[in-house]
Amino acid sequence: MKIFLTGASGFIGLTLLDFLRREGHQTTSLLLPEEQAETVEAAGSRAVRGDITRARSLHGLMDGHDAVIHLAGAVGYGLSMRKALLINRDGTRNTAAAAVSAGVRRLIHFSSVSVYGRVPDVPIREEFPRKKTGDPYGDTKIDAETALEEYAARGKLDYTVLRPTVIYGPGDRLFLPKLAENIRSGRARVIGTGENTVDLIHVDDIARCVTLLLKNACSIGETYNVTNPDNPPWAEFVSIVAGAMGVPAPRGRISFGAALTVAGAMEAVSKITGRPPRLTRYAVRVVGRQYYYITGKIRDQLGFEPSVDLKEGIWKAIAAAGYAPPPKR
Numbered sequence: 001m002k003i004f005l006t007g008a009s010g011f012i013g014l015t016l017l018d019f020l021r022r023e024g025h026q027t028t029s030l031l032l033p034e035e036q037a038e039t040v041e042a043a044g045s046r047a048v049r050g051d052i053t054r055a056r057s058l059h060g061l062m063d064g065h066d067a068v069i070h071l072a073g074a075v076g077y078g079l080s081m082r083k084a085l086l087i088n089r090d091g092t093r094n095t096a097a098a099a100v101s102a103g104v105r106r107l108i109h110f111s112s113v114s115v116y117g118r119v120p121d122v123p124i125r126e127e128f129p130r131k132k133t134g135d136p137y138g139d140t141k142i143d144a145e146t147a148l149e150e151y152a153a154r155g156k157l158d159y160t161v162l163r164p165t166v167i168y169g170p171g172d173r174l175f176l177p178k179l180a181e182n183i184r185s186g187r188a189r190v191i192g193t194g195e196n197t198v199d200l201i202h203v204d205d206i207a208r209c210v211t212l213l214l215k216n217a218c219s220i221g222e223t224y225n226v227t228n229p230d231n232p233p234w235a236e237f238v239s240i241v242a243g244a245m246g247v248p249a250p251r252g253r254i255s256f257g258a259a260l261t262v263a264g265a266m267e268a269v270s271k272i273t274g275r276p277p278r279l280t281r282y283a284v285r286v287v288g289r290q291y292y293y294i295t296g297k298i299r300d301q302l303g304f305e306p307s308v309d310l311k312e313g314i315w316k317a318i319a320a321a322g323y324a325p326p327p328k329r
Contacts, residue, residue: 002028009035012071013029013071081136092109162223229295244323
């Protein structure tokens with residue numbers, strides 16, 4: 001297949017390019033005008049220039065392709081609603097419109113479990129109601145899904161939505177490096193009891209998942225939660241990360257409420273100093289409560305189950321990020 005990717009220069013995209021090449025697919029990677037093309041070209045992909053927030057810049061770029069994988073999106077601390085709307089909502093709508101204009105029906109869209117509104121302690125399957133909470137990322141991911149549903153309802157698009165939890169692995173610059181820095185500082189604390197399980201999936205598993213979607217027409221029109229159901233509790237997880245770094249594991253605890261207060265104070269200081277806070281309220285909500293994202297649907301329909309062992313995946317990711325201890329002499 002000839003596959004067009006947005007967001008291909010990120011760590012998920014580069015991993016996916018490698019998997020797609022090994023599967024025999026030809027890929028085209030959309031890059032912003034200022035982005036370097038070397039990394040995607042090294043992965044065997046053809047680079048083209050455009051911007052998902054500028055619909056005209058996409059004209060003709062998808063001609064002759066069989067599928068589009070839409071990875072591009074805005075995420076992270078400090079994301080404004082305006083920017084999130086421009087990239088996540090309008091960018092998805094522009095990408096879908098360009099695919100339709102080029103006659104490309106097949107589109108795989110990367111969404112997030114954030115569309116559920118971070119509801120703890122209840123089983124969350126794909127039919128669980130989406131909920132806007134004022135979070136720019138989660139709210140605009142809902143808008144993006146809605147835009148695709150509108151195209152599909154008009155018979156113009158065969159789409160699949162993936163809703164992964166946090167994705168980690170070599171090249172991750174958001175989740176694992178932040179956690180590693182906090183642990184290495186010696187000031188990290190486990191939020192709550194530490195008994196709530198981690199919601200993670202390795203980037204290799206995500207890439208393999210996408211290759212399955214491309215092979216199986218039964219995934220058209222479907223939405224899938226994706227995480228590793230065998231992940232450990234947070235207290236055990238931070239011990240694994242600390243072990244990979246060769247530093248002591250955090251032993252202190254902080255309650256969920258206290259952590260929210262501390263994170264709010266750090267965010268306030270961040271606005272004054274301009275430096276990112278070590279802890280955010282969003283992060284506290286993600287790691288400090290128990291979520292139950294049910295993944296039986298993708299297992300039953302596609303036979304997909306994560307295969308990367310968490311401990312092995314963390315050790316390799318820590319080494320790739322430069323946090324592993326120096327070898328003993």
